[in-house]
């Protein structure tokens with residue numbers, strides 16, 4: 001992932017990181033990548049690893065690299081809660097891990113600075129020895145997803161810019177997730193976000209102090225109304241909600257954001273497509289009759305985000321550096 005983000009910084013674009021739990025989601029992302037000629041970050045949370053079993057995920061991703069050899073492809077662990085979790089992902093073959101030391105290993109309790117530095121530093125040493133990239137987090141995102149999160153609102157633990165500088169220097173990480181008011185899940189903002197609820201000014205300040213650090217925006221689905229409407233039109237009961245507008249993400253990309261995490265938008269697209277099939281053709285019972293439209297709906301969302309983030313057209317810019325070579329480069333630093 002370090003290479004993918006370095007290239008994104010050179011080219012001045014961002015790269016979406018899309019969560020997966022199953023084959024259809026991986027296929028949707030890879031098809032969107034081929035169509036738009038985009039490098040790809042596929043990520044799996046602890047919940048995803050438990051749901052699908054690591055071995056299935058890993059071998060599905062190997063299949064993806066066989067079927068789409070022209071696409072630079074990252075398999076990233078989203079929100080590793082402990083050194084042990086990161087270690088197991090690295091051993092499984094993930095090429096990038098997130099050590100989220102902003103929370104204790106329970107994935108709920110906000111930690112202190114020293115704990116965060118200690119666990120992140122430990123993962124950096126272990127991961128870099130294998131050529132694997134490390135993302136860390138300072139400040140706490142809002143909400144809970146897959147059982148991970150302090151369950152606070154997005155503004156309770158914003159990233160302190162000075163602390164971010166110290167954290168990057170002390171941990172040696174490759175990419176930094178920051179808290180600027182966003183939350184995980186579908187319910188990010190109860191009205192269209194403003195500068196008071198989505199602190200882009202904070203992000204810009206952090207980038208000014210850390211111009212060479214790849215920043216990561218979590219909880220950055222846009223939760224577009226049209227995707228909500230399809231679900232509600234076919235019997236769903238989503239409450240009104242607002243996500244992170246694409247223009248704000250694009251402003252972030254102009255200010256050091258290289259990785260943008262998107263999950264909810266894809267969940268909405270899948271669920272809407274399945275509800276539509278169930279409502280319009282209740283006589284159908286072959287799972288392919290609804291999984292195929294669901295996969296197509298997710299592919300459309302992913303391709304659109306890839307274009308909006310600017311990664312489209314960049315898959316052919318470079319060839320992937322093998323992990324062993326990355327390990328040598330890290331060792332030489």
Ligand SMILES: [Zn+2]
Nearest residue numbers: 079218219261
């Ligand atoms: Zn996250």
